[in-house]
Amino acid sequence: MLGLLLVGAAAVPVQAASTREQQWFLDAMKAEQMWKTSTGKGITVAVIDTGVDPDNPDLKGRVLKGKDFAPDSRVGDEHTDYDGHGTGMAGLIAGTGKYGGGQGAFGLAPGADILPVRMPHPDEMGAFDGSGYFSKSIRYAANAGAKVINISMSGGYRNPELTGAVRYAWSKGSLVFAGIGNDADKTHKVSELAATPGVVAVAAVGKNLRRAPFSQYGPEVDIAAPGVDMVHACGGKTGLCKTSGTSDATALASASAALIWSKHPTWTNNQVLRVMLNTIGAPTDGAKRNDSIGYGIVRPRVALQNPGDPGPADEYPLPDLAAAASAPPSPEPSSVTDAAEAPAKDKSAEETSSDSKTNTSVWIAFGALSLVLLCGTAVVLVRKRRAANAAALFPTVTHSPGQPPSPAAGFPNAPHYPPPGSGSDIPPGRGPDAAV
Numbered sequence: 001m002l003g004l005l006l007v008g009a010a011a012v013p014v015q016a017a018s019t020r021e022q023q024w025f026l027d028a029m030k031a032e033q034m035w036k037t038s039t040g041k042g043i044t045v046a047v048i049d050t051g052v053d054p055d056n057p058d059l060k061g062r063v064l065k066g067k068d069f070a071p072d073s074r075v076g077d078e079h080t081d082y083d084g085h086g087t088g089m090a091g092l093i094a095g096t097g098k099y100g101g102g103q104g105a106f107g108l109a110p111g112a113d114i115l116p117v118r119m120p121h122p123d124e125m126g127a128f129d130g131s132g133y134f135s136k137s138i139r140y141a142a143n144a145g146a147k148v149i150n151i152s153m154s155g156g157y158r159n160p161e162l163t164g165a166v167r168y169a170w171s172k173g174s175l176v177f178a179g180i181g182n183d184a185d186k187t188h189k190v191s192e193l194a195a196t197p198g199v200v201a202v203a204a205v206g207k208n209l210r211r212a213p214f215s216q217y218g219p220e221v222d223i224a225a226p227g228v229d230m231v232h233a234c235g236g237k238t239g240l241c242k243t244s245g246t247s248d249a250t251a252l253a254s255a256s257a258a259l260i261w262s263k264h265p266t267w268t269n270n271q272v273l274r275v276m277l278n279t280i281g282a283p284t285d286g287a288k289r290n291d292s293i294g295y296g297i298v299r300p301r302v303a304l305q306n307p308g309d310p311g312p313a314d315e316y317p318l319p320d321l322a323a324a325a326s327a328p329p330s331p332e333p334s335s336v337t338d339a340a341e342a343p344a345k346d347k348s349a350e351e352t353s354s355d356s357k358t359n360t361s362v363w364i365a366f367g368a369l370s371l372v373l374l375c376g377t378a379v380v381l382v383r384k385r386r387a388a389n390a391a392a393l394f395p396t397v398t399h400s401p402g403q404p405p406s407p408a409a410g411f412p413n414a415p416h417y418p419p420p421g422s423g424s425d426i427p428p429g430r431g432p433d434a435a436v
Helices: 024-028 031-035 085-094 130-143 160-171 246-263 269-278 300-305 336-341 347-351 356-383
Strands: 044-049 113-118 148-151 175-179 199-205 223-226 230-233 240-243
Touching: 024 031, 024 223, 031 300, 044 085, 044 130, 044 246, 085 113, 085 230, 085 246, 113 130, 130 148, 130 160, 148 246, 160 175, 175 246, 175 269, 199 246, 223 246, 246 269, 246 300, 269 300
Parallel strands: 044 113, 044 148, 148 175, 175 199, 199 223
Antiparallel strands: 230 240
């Protein structure tokens, strides 16, 4: 299967009683203190995922009309979550806790609005489709007014189309966050999407603020956020789940941006991201980084209290966007609909002055190359092997370990991960009781 990966571990149903008490990450991030200053109100966060259920008790009133890119054979629209994952990410971002008279699950930015953008299932995307769907979704979200674009999925491959879409979203004033991937305990291969220039790549930490063992690592990591044993609203039978993954961490990074932006609505995307870096948690000071958690752990409470200098409005604060500037720009769509559905540019139109013999040769060569690529992809699928090269065009993509194909299938026990704490990614003296 190619195209996307839900970068979260298996979801386990959670009893509704004392839900808030189980949301350790909100305590660590001092959410109640932050909510006195900002709840994310007025900020739209796009959730590019498997759909978002607006009828979840903890999301009622927070979910907007969005866009459905799933095939016609898929039941429903962007408000139909065929997996439960998208609703879970929306819950981590904007859950209101209203279930049972305030006994439900809260998101970090309960005042934010969710723009659902439904992607196809991995089985419904071919080798060439993953990046195309992501590109369309990113462009749609940017044109629809989403300040923050959350992609708790992985897949596709880095190419000018995807890089151009990210750069387009940046030019429209959006920030794009994506999970770095969950296979560090098996293989070292970061998400191609998260590694795309202009995307803020998010790693996961546990309760002790160390990199979670499953969280990928490398020079692509930009920031980190809690992502272990996360209780939140979701699309399962109970409406509540406990999951672990860089999916969850990405949702909290997106929610953090929403909190800051709501407090400072005139800031640009560059300034919001710069303040996130200014106020980053241990072990860095915002100027240094490591491969485990990037520049550090997001701390929106500090950003709301003492943001520091937001800096220039038009300068991207991370170094990787310079690489994106070298990518050829793709046509800018004229409307939201065009952004989502405009077909790829027909490059053969540039060759209309060539004679028919030349054109025929070009198409024969292109067809042969496509056949070779597809055959190679088939071999990868049959052997179920991951490409060794991080820049491989068509990485093998599957669901995360233990992730069920749909909520109706029930949620098996999540895979056991050892307690976070491997690696030297936080300084001595920082422990489980440290605030994020």
